[in-house]
Amino acid sequence: MRESVSLMGRYVLLLAVLVGVTLFAIPNARQAAAINLWSVRYAAEVHNLPRSQAALPLPPDGHPRATLWRAIRALNNSDGRTALALSERLTTEEDRTGLQIMARAYELLGDFSAATEIWKETGNSDALLRVADSATEAGYLDEALEAYYAAWELDPLEGTDKLASFLERELDDVAAAEAVLLQSLASYRSSRGRPYWLRCLVSILEAQNRWSEAAEAYQQLILAYPLLYPGDRKISRDYYEMAWAYHMSGQAQEAIAAVEQALKLNPDHPKKMPRSDLLRRAGQIYEFAGETEKALASYRQVLILRPNDKTAQEALERLTGDQ
Numbered sequence: 001m002r003e004s005v006s007l008m009g010r011y012v013l014l015l016a017v018l019v020g021v022t023l024f025a026i027p028n029a030r031q032a033a034a035i036n037l038w039s040v041r042y043a044a045e046v047h048n049l050p051r052s053q054a055a056l057p058l059p060p061d062g063h064p065r066a067t068l069w070r071a072i073r074a075l076n077n078s079d080g081r082t083a084l085a086l087s088e089r090l091t092t093e094e095d096r097t098g099l100q101i102m103a104r105a106y107e108l109l110g111d112f113s114a115a116t117e118i119w120k121e122t123g124n125s126d127a128l129l130r131v132a133d134s135a136t137e138a139g140y141l142d143e144a145l146e147a148y149y150a151a152w153e154l155d156p157l158e159g160t161d162k163l164a165s166f167l168e169r170e171l172d173d174v175a176a177a178e179a180v181l182l183q184s185l186a187s188y189r190s191s192r193g194r195p196y197w198l199r200c201l202v203s204i205l206e207a208q209n210r211w212s213e214a215a216e217a218y219q220q221l222i223l224a225y226p227l228l229y230p231g232d233r234k235i236s237r238d239y240y241e242m243a244w245a246y247h248m249s250g251q252a253q254e255a256i257a258a259v260e261q262a263l264k265l266n267p268d269h270p271k272k273m274p275r276s277d278l279l280r281r282a283g284q285i286y287e288f289a290g291e292t293e294k295a296l297a298s299y300r301q302v303l304i305l306r307p308n309d310k311t312a313q314e315a316l317e318r319l320t321g322d323q
């Protein structure tokens with residue numbers, strides 16, 4: 001038994017000597033061992049660190065990914081200058097990782113135009129929208145506009161309403177916002193984004209009292225719902241809003257048809273549209289159209305659901321002559 005143990009010890013000692021000799025004899029062997037040891041340590045530490053942790057171990061200089069990991073570490077530490085300098089050593093035609101790090105570094109440094117150009121080249125619309133948001137928050141509206149337009153061109157589904165909203169709210173350029181919406185609506189007739197774009201368009205048209213056009217946009221919106229939802233789903237609130245647009249444009253019969261369709265659909269979507277609000281609007285539309293009996297019936301139903309409704313009470317007094 002002792003001889004067996006002794007023999008095993010000799011083998012272990014011999015193996016250790018051979019490994020040691022090999023490490024010193026083979027060029028770069030010690031460096032390779034250091035790199036492998038760092039990689040094992042890195043994997044172990046990263047596995048146990050939260051994703052946002054920036055204090056990761058640095059790789060030895062000979063590691064093939066040393067520059068990449070140092071650049072990522074710089075980004076995690078919001079050190080844009082270091083990340084930018086390192087990214088220039090990473091950028092090649094075959095590997096775009098360096099370009100992506102460079103773009104993020106430019107974002108950190110506030111050079112939003114430079115970041116936009118890179119994200120355009122790599123075709124990353126999500127990153128462009130992030131740049132646009134950051135530039136807007138920083139007050140660089142020209143740079144934000146450039147990024148929003150680039151995102152819109154790459155991905156109209158995500159970029160259209162964001163660009164239109166930016167033009168309208170931040171730049172007060174309603175005409176440009178409308179032009180963007182109309183172009184996307186004309187170019188992408190089967191896009192799931194159409195309901196969102198039409199809602200933005202309706203908002204612009206109503207704000208300008210272009211009620212007839214708003215009513216037409218509501219019609220398109222209702223027809224576009226199957227693009228977003230399966231089946232033939234119609235929402236009573238859109239008929240409710242369309243009825244008012246017709247009413248405001250002086251189209252009484254179209255307003256009645258729309259509000260009656262809203263009343264018909266309302267039981268299917270009670271959370272989307274309180275029935276008392278819908279009945280009040282129906283009363284107003286009937287009253288305007290000269291349908292006094294229908295108006296009275298609608299207002300009375302409002303008071304059943306909401307006894308203190310001032311609008312319905314005043315309408316009943318006005319139509320019946322009771323003071």
